[in-house]
Amino acid sequence: MFKRKSAPKIRLLFVDENNDLQSNIAEYFVKEMYGDLYEVSSAGPKSDCVDCELISVMYQLGYDIRSYTSMDFGHEDLPKGFDYVIFLEKSTYDRVKDDIPFKAPQILHDFGRKENFEKATDDVELYECIKQLVENVGEWCKSTFADPEALKTMVV
Incomplete structure (x- = not known):
């Protein structure tokens, strides 16, 4: 019996300023x-801590990011x-688009x-604002990443 090799996963990096909000949701x-x-x-170019209100709102919505940490570009x-x-x-x-330490195609949303x-x-x-952001990012992720080939058309 032969085991079929699966295609390597596409490696994504989501970025926001302090890696504390949108990037964690995505x-x-x-x-x-x-x-x-x-x-x-x-x-992010800087790190902070993952937004406490975000963690709480996502948890109330059934999404657990309590273990997430904020990382800057140099994090080990x-x-x-x-x-x-x-x-x-x-x-x-x-x-930071020209100074980011990762040389890869860039997408902006x-x-x-x-x-x-x-x-x-x-x-x-505040809860409603964060909830709306979570819903917006979730819907965008659902539609954007369903087809990996489509990412090529989004590069800026």
């Missing part, structure tokens, strides 16, 4: 939906090579920044 959803197709990581646990680097904040892309939540005047509104 990492989670692509791993959950398409873990058989992709090897997924997330990082971050793989050294990727097939695609996917920026989820235009401002971060504009600032702007979900805004945490500052977009400043319109929230209380915890309920």
Whole structure:
């Protein structure tokens, strides 16, 4: 009996400024939906901690990212090579696209920044803002990563 070799997984890096919000959401959803197709990581030019409100909202929605950590581009646990680097904040892309230490095709899909939540005047509104972001990123991941060949058409 012969064992068929499977194709190597496509290596993705999701990027936001501090690896604390959108990149963690995208990492989670692509791993959950398409873990058989992709090897997924997330990082940023800086690291912080994964947003506490994000962890709480995602947990309330049934998505557990409590074990996720924030990594910068130099973190020792971050793989050294990727097939695609996917920026989820235009401002971060504009600032670091030419200096990123990973030489791979780049994709940009702007979900805004945490500052977009400043319109929230209380915890309920903040929850709704984060929930909407989680839903938006989840839907984008579902449609974008279903066909790995389509990624080639998204390169900026």
